[in-house]
Amino acid sequence: xxxxxxxxxxxxxxxxxxxxxxxxxxxxxxxxxxxxxxxxxxxxxxxxxxxxxxxxxxxxxxxxxxxxxxxxxxxxxxxxxxxxxxxxxxxxxxxxxxxxxxxxxxxxxxxxxxxxxxxxxxxxxxxxxxxxxxxxxxxxxxxxxxxxxxxxxxxxxxxxxxxxxxxxxxxxxxxxxxxxxxxxxxxxxxxxxxxxxxxxxxxxxxxxxxxxxxxxxxxxxxxxxxxxxxxxxxxxxxxxxxxxxxxxxxxxxxxxxxxxxxxxxxxxxxxxxxxxxxxxxxxxxxxxxxxxxxxxxxxxxxxxxxxxxxxxxxxxxxxxxxxxxxxxxxxxxxxxxxxxxxxxxxxxxxxxxxxxxxxxxxxxxxxxxxxxxxxxxxxxxxxx
Numbered sequence: 001x002x003x004x005x006x007x008x009x010x011x012x013x014x015x016x017x018x019x020x021x022x023x024x025x026x027x028x029x030x031x032x033x034x035x036x037x038x039x040x041x042x043x044x045x046x047x048x049x050x051x052x053x054x055x056x057x058x059x060x061x062x063x064x065x066x067x068x069x070x071x072x073x074x075x076x077x078x079x080x081x082x083x084x085x086x087x088x089x090x091x092x093x094x095x096x097x098x099x100x101x102x103x104x105x106x107x108x109x110x111x112x113x114x115x116x117x118x119x120x121x122x123x124x125x126x127x128x129x130x131x132x133x134x135x136x137x138x139x140x141x142x143x144x145x146x147x148x149x150x151x152x153x154x155x156x157x158x159x160x161x162x163x164x165x166x167x168x169x170x171x172x173x174x175x176x177x178x179x180x181x182x183x184x185x186x187x188x189x190x191x192x193x194x195x196x197x198x199x200x201x202x203x204x205x206x207x208x209x210x211x212x213x214x215x216x217x218x219x220x221x222x223x224x225x226x227x228x229x230x231x232x233x234x235x236x237x238x239x240x241x242x243x244x245x246x247x248x249x250x251x252x253x254x255x256x257x258x259x260x261x262x263x264x265x266x267x268x269x270x271x272x273x274x275x276x277x278x279x280x281x282x283x284x285x286x287x288x289x290x291x292x293x294x295x296x297x298x299x300x301x302x303x304x305x306x307x308x309x310x311x312x313x314x315x316x317x318x319x320x321x322x323x324x325x326x327x328x329x330x331x332x333x334x335x336x337x338x339x340x341x342x343x344x345x346x347x348x349x350x351x352x353x354x355x356x357x358x359x360x361x362x363x364x365x366x367x368x369x370x371x372x373x374x375x376x377x378x379x380x381x382x383x384x
Contacts, residue, residue, distance in 0.1 A: 001020050001021060001024045001047075001060070001369065001370070002020070002224060002227070002228065002368070002370050003047055004020040004023065004045065004046075004047070004284075004285075005018075005224060005370045005373050006220075006221055006224045007284050008020060008281075008373075009216070009217045009220035009221055009224065009359075009373060010217040010221065011217065011281055011284065012215075012216040012217050012220065012374075012375050013216065014375070015272055015274075015357075015374075015375055015376060015377035015378050016216075016272065016274045016374055016375050017272040017273065017274050017315045017316065017317040017326070017372060017374030017375075018276060018313065018315055018328075018372070018373060018374065019142070019315050019326075019330070019371060019373070020370065020373075021060075021064065021072075021142065021328070021369070021370070021371050021372070022140050022141070022142060022315070022329070022330035023140075023278065023313060023330050024046065024057070024060065025057040025060055025061055025074065026138055026139075026140055026330060026332050027042055027046050027053075027285060027286060028046045028048070028053035028054060028056055028057035028060075029053070029054055029057050029088075029092065029138065030042055030138070030301075030308070030332065031043050031046055031048075031050045031053040031054075031286070032050060032051075032054035032057075032088065033085070033299070033300030033301035033302075034050065034290065034297050034298050034300065034301075035298075035299055036289070036297065037289040038286075038290040038297035039297075041288055041289055041290070042286040042287070042290065043286070044286055045284065045285050045286030045287075054091045058091070058093065061074060063367075064142065067201070067202070067203075067364060068200075068201035068202065069144060069146050069199075069200065069201030069202075069203050070142060070143070070144050070145075070201070070203075070364075070371070071118065071119075071120070071142060071143045072118075072140070072141070072142040073096075073114075073118040073140065073141050073142070074096050074138075074140050075096055075098065075114055075137075075138070075139045075140075075141075076089070076092055076096050076097045076098070076137070076138050076139075077098045077099065077107075077111065077136065077137045077139075078097070078099065078135060078136045079099075079102075079134075079135040079136070080100075080102070081135065082100075082135035082136050082302065082304070083302050083303055083304055084301060084302055085300060085303070087300075088301050100130070100135070100137070104130050104131065107130050108129070108130045111126040111128070111137065111139070111331075112124065112125045114126065114141070115139070115141050115314075115329040118141035118142070118143065118329070119141050119316075119327035119328070120143040120145070120325075120327065122316045122326070122327030123141065123314045123315075123316060123329040125314065125329075126139055126314075126329050126331050127275055127312030127313055127329060127330070127331055128310050128311075128312055128332075129310075133309065133335060133336065134309070134310075134333045135334070135336070136302075136306070136333065136334045137331055137332070137333050138331070138333075138334075139331040139332070140329070140330050140331075141328065141329040142327065142328055143325075143326075143327045144203065144325065144326040144362060144371055145201075145323065145324075145325050146199030146200055146201050146203040146204075146323055146324050146362075147199060147200050147322055147323035148197065148198075148199055148200075148321075148322060148323050149198070149200060150174060150176065151174075151321050151322050152172035152173060152174045152265075152267075152320075152321040152322075153173045153321070154171070154172060154269075154384075155171045155172075155173055156168050156170075156382040156384060157169045157170070157171025157266065157268060157355065157382070159355040159356065161356075162212075162355065162356035163377070164268075164355060164356060167381070168381065169268050169355075169381060169382055170268060170269040170379065170380040170381060170383070171266060171267070171268055171269075171382070172265075172267050172268065172320070172321055173264070173265065173266050174264075175263065176263050176265075177260045177261065177262055177263070178263060179235060179237035179261055179263050179348075179350055180235040180237060181195060181196050181197075181198075181263055181265075182194070182196075182235070182236040182263055182352045183233040183234050183235045183236055183245075184233065184234050184236075184239065184244060184245035184248060185222055185223070185225075185226045185232065185233045185234075186231065186232075187218070187221070187225060187231055189210075189215075189218040189221075189222065190211040190213065190218070190222075191210070191245050191246060192209065192210045192211075192214075192222040192226075192245075192246065193245040193247050193248045193352065194206055194207070194208055194223060194226060194233055195207040195209075195265060195267075195352050195354070197324075198365075199323060199324060202364060202365045203324075203371075204363050204365050205319065205324050205360055205361070205362050205363070206223055206361040206362075207267060207354055207358055207359075207360055208220065208222070208223040208360065208361070209246045209247045209248075209358040210358075210359075211246055212246075216357075216359060216375040219358070219359045220359045220361070220373060220375070223359060224361070224370065227361065227363065227368050227370070228368070236248065236250060236263065236350040236352075237261065237350075247352060247353045247354055247355070247356075248351070248352050248353075249350070249351045249353075250348065250349070250351075251349055251351070252348060252349070253347055253348075253349045255347050258347075259347040260347065261347055261348035261349070262347065262348075262349055262350070263350045263352065264349060264350065264351045264352070265352045265354075266352070266353045266354070266355065267319075267352075267353075267355075268355070268376070269319060269320045269321070269380040270317070270318070270376045270378075270379050271316075271319075271380055272318075272374050272375075272376060272378075273315070274314070274315050275312065275313070275314045276312060276313045276314075276315070277312050278311035278312060278313065278330075278332075279291060279308070279311055287308050287311065290307060290308040291307060291309075292307060293307040293336070294337065295307075295337055297337070298334065301334070302334075305336065305337035306334040306336065307334065307335050307337045308333075308334055309333050309334060310331075310332070310333040310335070311330075311331070311332045311333070312330070312331060313328060313329065313330040313331075314328065314329050315327070315328040315329075315372065316328075317360070317362070317372055319360070324362060326362055328372065357375065357376055358375075358376055359373070359374065359375050359376070360373065360374055360375075360376065
């Protein structure tokens with residue numbers, strides 16, 4: 001699933017948030033019921049043989065359901081005239097099957113209410129619009145919440161350079177003694193500073209600041225490669241004095257008494273929302289053949305010929321002084337085919353500053369599974 005995140009990150013341009021965790025199980029269940037080229041393409045996107053995909057999706061959904069701080073759900077709705085093969089439907093989690101009402105506005109309200117309830121109100125509408133041609137909707141939703149054991153201090157932040165220069169932003173600052181929370185990774189496209197912000201429930205948010213010339217995909221890709229341990233992250237405590245990475249400086253500071261080295265972090269609050277049409281990137285999601293309505297591609301799902309008519313995701317990520325929240329709703333709708341005093345001591349101070357566009361990964365610590373990823377271009381303005 002992290003491989004799908006990396007492929008999606010390669011296409012990122014501008015501020016965005018996305019979740020492969022929302023897409024992957026849907027693609028896996030589609031692969032289970034597909035045949036021919038569509039089956040092969042979906043299996044490649046999922047990264048599992050098609051005959052193993054449904055079991056993998058059930059395993060993933062069960063694992064996500066047991067993660068503290070994370071609520072997840074899967075839903076299937078079919079019209080009264082839409083036949084579904086029992087052997088495929090029975091492979092979905094229990095209590096997921098509902099019926100699409102014949103009244104389109106009422107049906108849309110029911111789907112939107114399902115998405116809002118399963119994402120704790122973060123996503124108000126399911127990203128698929130019902131019309132008379134939609135006889136089936138397969139959807140996933142999740143809500144993620146983690147709080148910082150040590151909150152950030154809120155303060156106004158006015159960057160002196162870069163795209164946010166001169167703006168009055170909602171800044172966040174925190175000082176600690178864990179120098180290993182910050183480090184530098186050297187990837188094929190340049191250096192990236194990584195800051196791990198640990199939350200409760202075993203969920204961390206990794207902030208990623210690359211060299212200014214690097215693209216969002218290159219920065220996020222470097223962070224994902226470090227997460228997979230394909231490249232090393234050198235902790236700040238092992239780096240020399242000076243400017244050692246993007247936004248990362250190590251120096252000495254006078255103090256009145258002996259003190260431990262410290263890590264001083266400055267970043268911004270952000271609230272990122274995005275809506276994605278998955279059919280804009282069919283190759284990434286294994287949907288190129290499945291989109292072709294000239295023939296049916298899912299005989300394992302329904303005896304009626306089906307193709308993928310619509311597929312979308314709505315996602316939200318909010319990072320603030322107290323914690324992080326994220327939500328995503330993803331849906332696929334098959335379509336019919338056819339000043340300094342005199343001091344005598346010094347201490348090492350690592351300063352990490354995220355005051356220009358940067359990336360983030362919300363990661364389940366034990367499994368290193370990326371639940372949400374994104375790129376911040378519009379931080380929250382300071383309201384004080």
